[in-house]
Amino acid sequence: MTRTRARNLPSLDRAREALSKVEWRSPRWLWGPVVLQMAIIFAASSIPNLGPLPGGISDTSGHSIGYALLAGLLLRALACGRLGGVTWRRACAAIILATVYGALDEFHQSFVPGRYADRHDILADCTGAALGVAAGWLAGAARRWGILDSSS
Numbered sequence: 710m711t712r713t714r715a716r717n718l719p720s721l722d723r724a725r726e727a728l729s730k731v732e733w734r735s736p737r738w739l740w741g742p743v744v745l746q747m748a749i750i751f752a753a754s755s756i757p758n759l760g761p762l763p764g765g766i767s768d769t770s771g772h773s774i775g776y777a778l779l780a781g782l783l784l785r786a787l788a789c790g791r792l793g794g795v796t797w798r799r800a801c802a803a804i805i806l807a808t809v810y811g812a813l814d815e816f817h818q819s820f821v822p823g824r825y826a827d828r829h830d831i832l833a834d835c836t837g838a839a840l841g842v843a844a845g846w847l848a849g850a851a852r853r854w855g856i857l858d859s860s861s
Contacts, residue, residue, distance in 0.1 A: 739786040746779045747810060754814050758823030772811070772833035777841030780807040784845040795849030800842045807838035 753759070753775075762771045783803040788794030811834030815826040 739790055743779070743782045743786050746775075746782055750775055750779065750810070750814055751817070754818050754824065755821055757821055769829070769833045772830050773837030773840065776807050776811055776834040776837035777844075779810065780804055780838035780841035781845050783807055784842050788845075788849070792849045792852035795845055800846050803842050803845075804835070804838045807841070808835040811835065811838070 762768065766774075780803045783806050784795060784800060787799040787802055788796070808831070812831050814834075815828075815831055818824040819826040
């Protein structure tokens with residue numbers, strides 16, 4: 710494509726053209742967000758004497774939200790980025806992986822000054838992971854049932 714033609718395309722068309730060249734099912738696009746979310750969780754749990762969460766969010770809700778996002782990203786990666794790839798086995802694997810990461814993160818917190826490992830946090834992590842996977846599972850089921858049309 711020439712520079713003159715590229716300047717004449719509306720910005721939306723240029724964005725679509727750029728996005729069409731991205732390999733959406735490459736490991737970087739599938740697993741990158743998972744690794745990023747894990748790094749965010751690890752970094753947050755490394756802060757000594759962490760105060761209250763912003764917006765008055767409870768610690769339990771914070772754990773549930775963070776691990777719902779992690780499990781949803783895990784399910785996306787395990788399903789190769791396809792709603793049709795969401796299966797019962799992959800859903801369970803996402804919940805288990807997120808919960809194990811939560812348990813390991815609680816163990817890590819026991820070495821951070823002012824922090825401690827709490828089994829209730831692991832329960833919140835597991836609950837959040839199950840809710841995140843349930844949302845992905847419902848989206849996959851809706852796609853299979855024809856409720857979500859991938860052509861639109």
